[in-house]
Amino acid sequence: MIHLTGPVLARLDESGEVEVRDGAWVLDGRVTFDRPTSTDGAEELDGWVLPGLVDAHCHVGLGPAGPVDADTARRQAETDRDAGALLLRDAGSPADTRWMDDDDAMPRVLRAGRHVARSRRYLRGVGDEVEPEDLVAAVSAQARAGDGWVKVVGDWIDRSTGDLAPCWPVEELTRAVGAAHALGARVAVHTFSEQTLPDLLAAGVDCWEHATGLDGETAAAAAAAGVAITPTLVNTARFLDFAAAGTPKFPAYAAHMRALHARRPQAVRDAVDAGVRLLVGTDAGTEMPHGLVADEVAALVQAGLAPLQALSAATWGSRAYLGAAALEEGAPADLLVLPADPREDVDVLRAPRAVVLRGRTVRP
């Protein structure tokens, strides 16, 4: 049993205000606001209590050179967990990480199966690479394999034109999204380019990943369509590196990546101003290290989000979007204990006093 003695930032109410409770208990892995009849031997944790953070775009079991072994995947997940990310939406991995679901020490993982990518238009050895005529079948297969999500690579460099370009004809993409929805899965699409966004809207894609091509117009359309966006700012900060690597052979691509890099904070502000739902995601896996969830929250604030908006994108809002509980009565006790109010300064997320997963203190 745990007694949480500080203020609990439990959930958002209908008007978008944080409901603050005065302490709580953790009993049998769940949160309760009712004092148990016997509190003998309860562990006391003092501080501000926040639902466990969400990393809505990361890759477990994926390293710079493709799939990694189970020990490495475990260390990745532990790194995320110890940073406070207790719910991960895995945005595509070629490794089988199902075993994590039976291990109580592992964060909760919602998988998108394996990336579905256009042939030779993605990182080698990572995705299921297909041509447009096979997109529906590939997306359907991953919808069956995942946990309610499918990940499609929507644009990538086209070496024949030397710039970013959409990977799919809109008709095929529309059919594929329809197939995923019919199987009960939502579709998240990797997109960097402005040019791809109208197709994603037309096809009914649920969630745009990175979405650096966003402007006021596409943001308004995304908001109206209920599209969510995961900016992954800690990752798109690397666009200048991608540009430098592409400069000798693909100058148009390099210039495009530099322009997208420069517009990143504005793209996030356009999304916020339009009322788009934002999700915190780090893109950990491949080149990006795990455990950067607090950095992404800080980056969103730096780009112009209010601290409460950035916090919601990492907790209450993204949990609701992904179908996970916040800290309601009876909710699974996945939570952080923080030294100060994170609404005042999101940097306190970097140093939780305690991380509690499934009712157990995993990091004192």
Ligand SMILES: [Zn+2]
């Ligand atoms: Zn990714």
